[in-house]
Amino acid sequence: MATSSLLEQRLIARIEREGPLPFAEYMRMALYDPESGYYTAGAPRIGWSGDYFTSGDLGYFFAHCLGRQLFQMWEELGHPQPFRVWEQGAGRGELETGVHDWAEQEQPEFAAALSYRSLDLHHGEDVLSATALQQLSEKDGAPHIILANELVDAFPVHLVEVHQGQLYEIYVGLDKGRLREIAVPSAPEVVTYLDRYCIRWRSFPDGWRAEINLEALRWVELQALLLRQGFLLVIDYGDRASRLYSRARRRGTLLCYHKHRINEQPLARPGEQDITAHVNFSALIDEGRRHGLRLRLFTTQRAWLERMGIFEELEQLRRTHFTAADQERATDQGQIALLRWYNLRQQVLALTDPAGLGNFKVLIMRRRVPSREQH
Incomplete structure (x- = not known):
């Protein structure tokens, strides 16, 4: 019997026993049930062979920009040794690999200090568990950076x-x-x-829908407790509350992903498809401030990647490796080089597309770091 059928049977049995469940509890079981949840059962379903892809799956540019951001934060914090970075919801760990590769090539001293932990449910870490994270902090030391890339959108709403x-x-x-x-x-x-x-x-008219992510508030509170001095970095799709909860957005933002196809049927295939909702960044900012964090940056992914040098890196690659490709386009080697250049350029365009990943939001909040507001 398929995993989804087993989970659906368990959901039905629970509803028969306890009565109707809040959608948030249904979503929690569909995504995080220890035996049959989407994120907890089987291998991670990320990437081109899975149900969806993230910015980290589009080559190494995103990880290199993240590396530059972390390097700047390391300098701002006074070069701590070790420099502890916790990525929550890290999936297969591509960002950790990419950041280490960049650091070893560009900033060896930073690479030597970098202690990067990829935390994910598939590795046994519950990013919502205060006990687990506090125990890790006591064992390894408090993190300087907490990173969440496309994590909060998957919290039950x-x-x-x-x-x-x-x-x-x-x-x-x-x-x-x-x-x-x-x-x-x-x-x-x-x-x-x-x-x-x-x-x-x-x-608002009858039928207007919205998602309320109360779990995100508890998550921010926990991260604020874990951060003694450093930064919280959140990258996700979403917006400020005034734009997220508008009259025009009648059906809310809840979406499901299955084999790179989008649907709006969250009750179908429980445990077999991803369920997500846009992040209310106003709530993250307000809750962070309530617990001692201060806003450093809120911008789009495109603007952040541009600030972190993504276009300069692409141009440097062109000058170093592909300048001769135009002159040799008639040869097989020239054609291969042009194809490689096209693929690299498409990766950058996808990451910065204002109608796609480029419109993701980047939030940086700080604790006990001098103010240096960015706009």
Whole structure:
């Protein structure tokens, strides 16, 4: 019997036993169930052969830019030895490999100081577990950098919907033995979340939907406790609350990914597809400030990569390795060189595309680091 069928049977049995589940709890089981969850069962499903890809899968440019950012932070913190970087939700560890490769070639002293930990559920680390992370901090020392690249979008979210000026929360119940959505009056905590950002949801049309990521608030609080001095770096798709929770975005941002195809059917194939929602960066910033973090940078991935020298690196590659390719384009070697150059250029274009990955957001918050605001 397929894993998805086993998980669905367990979900059905739990609903029959306990009653309808909040969508957030359904999403938690679908993604993180120890036996059958999407992120916890089997090999990571990232990359071209999986269900989706991340910026780290598009060659080494992203990792090199991250390396430059980490090097700047290391200098700003006074060259700590060791320099502890924790990447949470690291997947297969491509970023760690790419950062180390860049550092060894460009900044050997930094490379020697770098202590990079790739933390992922597949390695047994629960990035939401305060106990596990605090034990790691006590054992290895507090991190200087906490990095989350496309992590927060996969936290379980509460799903809400407006009907006649009232806010309802979506639960998952049963209809003739099949999973289905049920709308119930929302909890005050969920209403307060939207009201905090002055979202005029009471005037929105019936059927307007949104996702409320309360787990992200708890996660930021934990990271703030772990960081004694250093930076929190979050890269993900999302926006500020005013743009995320707008009247025009009627159906919210919840999406599912299966074999590089997008759908809006989160109750289908539990455990077999990724479920994500855009990140409310206003909430991350506000919660970080509440727990002693200060804003250093909030920008797009394109602007951040440009600041970290991605276009300069591409141009340097062209001058060093591909200048002669135009003159030799009639030869086999020339054609191969031009194809390699085209592929490298496409990687950079994909990472910086304003309509795609380039519109991801980059958030840097600091603790006990002198102010040097960037815009």
